[in-house]
Amino acid sequence: MAASHSRSRRAITIGAWLFLAAACGLTIAARLSITVDLAYFLPPAATEQERVLIDRLGQGPGSQLIFATVTGRDRADVMARSARLAAALTGSPLFTQVLSGQEELTRESIPDVVWAHRYLLADIDADAAGLRRALQDRLADLAVFSGDEFADVLAADPMLAAMTVMERLAWSTESTLPDWTGADGRSAFLITQVAAPAFDIGAQAEAMAAIHAAAAAVDAAPATLNGVGVYGVELQHTIRSEAQFRSLLASLAIIIVLLVAYRRWRITVLAVVPLALGALAGIACIALIFGQVHGITLAFGFTLFGVAVDYPLHVFSHARGRHPQEAIRAVWPTLRLGAASTIIAYLSVSLAGSRGLAQLGILSSVGLLVAVLATRSLLPLLMTPATAGAPRETGRSSTALRPALRHGVWIIVCLIGGAVIAAQGSIWSNDLSTMTPIAPEKLRRDTQLRMALGAPDIRHLIALRAPTEQAALEATETLAAELDAARNDGLIDGYRVVTDLLPSHRTQLRRRAAVRAIDAPADIVRLAVDGTPFRADGFAPFTAALASTAEQEPLNAIDFQSSALAGYVDAHLAFDGERWTSFATLFGLTDPEALATLLRERYPDATLVDLKLASQALVLRYRQRIQVVLLASLALIIVFLIVRVGWSARLGWIVGSLTASMLGTIALNATLAAPLTIFNLIALVLVAGLGLDYGLFMSRTEDDAEQAAQTRHAVLVCVGSTLLAFLILAFSSVPILASLGTTVTIGVALNYAVATLGARRRGQTGTRR
């Protein structure tokens, strides 16, 4: 009867877990999508500067640009190739702009919306004297330019209003015309502006594929691509293949360790069960709460709760010669303590202030909770008494074994670690680029290309906020007047603002009124042409344009949305659902301090934003917050342990050993590897979680020598598998994975060294009994 009762309870438990797994799987499949938006891992902005920084991430000045380099025999050859490639890409919806530096100044080079509204977008002197002056200039132009295309433009727009607008938007300032060919004349550059933001890796990959395909089709292949989006795509590719390769290797290593330690296939398979259930539950939780999970959350989440693979190992090591339920009872109090403390630490990560870290904390703590519960309730049911092998010992001792805890070890390590950290000075990196895992040399190449092609300053921009679109545009026009003065003073070479393309309604209506005031456009042309070599009947398209201007409604930002200029508008004018922000991009800024002062004095509504300083401040504040949260969680864990374990020398030893290995890890990491980033800090949380487990098990009082040996065996297997897995990661070519691997490898080794050296068991050197 008892046997059948326990059999049905077993069926119910296994059934319940299966149901949970299925429900989690369905939730994930139905709701979850993956994002790679870096903003997920940034905290809310505290200042206007940080707000601009976060807002402009991935769509800042020029971050949507892909620079294509084509090579060839000589200058003429490369220019021809780049022109063919530009022609092949122009008109693709993937790109808002394609420039090869060879765009002829023709009507076709001017977007329709600008051409149709040219007399709302640029000032003209719409009287006979003004037209006459313009025609004198055009005569001088005809001394240099020629051809029907130019005549077509002249006839419709003798003031060249449309070209004036386009020239205002051009890449180069007058003094810095870009060099479109490399110094040796064997390479030429092409600039494409991708419609999608830089962090949309899928769209960036599509754009890259389109460029490569077009290059092959017009005999301009191979094209070398550069740009923030390109690096993102390459990186995702590398990370994906690296992560697959490294995790396969790591899994193999863990399997080998488990096989060597337990010599049973079944054990190796069972070890995965709590981990898999935890992963499913954790991700399902994220799917329910957030709907979207960040790629980094997934990668780091799995890493963090990889500690859960240790839980079944403790059970297995203690199951030799015991019934599985008995083995659980032998490890459960310690396991529970370790898991609860680690869950506190992981949960604290979710308070660190960004959506990404909130996800990370929830994913790993929920995963851990479910894994430890599965270890407790499900694992013994799946184990048979034979699973862990035959008992090695028959007799049992009745004397409890208390380890001798040596406090000297952790004190010495603490002192050395602390001294190294103190000597090191700054051990933290405040560089936001450490958050984007793009290799520094790629970023340098990107900067070089931007400078060579006269792209705007990517470090500074001016931001100006207003409640409505029109208020933003009018304020921008005032700002532009101040920036003109700054340019005349030599503070900047040039600037670009949204009103270079889209003036305020006020300005557009003033221009329309001036055009409406013209009585008879044809008479003006006749008067202006008199006494010049121009034909009076050549300018019918111009008078027609004046007539249609008089009927036009002023343009809004939305009117550019389907044109090639959408990118320009978006880069300079943003609406966050509440307020409008206008951005001025700057060229040749030499003295930011002087410009900031000038703005403060003359136009305090506008802020000069230093994106680099803002990002450093942001990262610093972020890291300090994470540090505070982690220290608070450490304090909470200590309180929790005091409650559970009691105020004792053991507690002092556990906390001391943990502190020692953390200090030692930070010291070694900062000395041997690189300044620490936020991701190293997260890795340290894992090190702490593992260290706590080792400390708890190594310091606990055992029933007998057999059990003591089993505990040491379990800890050794845990250390061995973790060490191997993260050592493999430490050799990754992806910096972020390598730094994670390095930190955890150092940390685990130190954890183990401090714990074993610090806890010797009496009589251990003699017989096992």
Place this chain on the structure above:
Amino acid sequence: MISGRRTDLALLLTALLLLSAAGADTPDATPEQAAAIVGSIVDRIETPRDTPIPFVEQRTSRLLTEPLTLDGEIWFAADGTLSKRIGAPFDEQVTISARRVEMRRNGKVRRLSIERRPDIKAFYAGMQALLAGDVMALYSAFDVAAATDADDWRLELTPKDGQLNRFVARLVISGTGSRVRIVRTEQPGGDWQEMSFAPAAD
């Protein structure tokens, strides 16, 4: 590079001597013969560097009642730039280099990439190759036809590049002996520009 060209030209010159000995006026020359003629013409042209040469230029446009006539000086600097100083009917100076076009008028400067003006690019490429005696460059950018008649010669350059072709139908350069007399640019739409150089002061 210069010495290499000289060697080529020495060969071409030999060919030319043979041809002139035959008294050839050769509109239907074989490609080899044409190349030889081109070489001879190119070699004959003297390239006065940094010496202003007076010119008169006529330029048509369908917007003008009659061709625009310009008076001025043109000169070629050692660094490869070509400058055109217009004195009448207005003052304007245009400087063309391999990369840009710069226009100065009424104290204002306008610069643009030469790649954006195919008409200027073709004119510059043709003149540059001719005056530098660079037969290879001439052939790589243009289909070349040539004819000579005693001391007079004539080159017809048709741009090979599809982009250039849309804007420039052909360049016709004619001269006498060592002197370039006329450079005429013809456009697909029927417009043309003709630059004539005054005879040398001697």
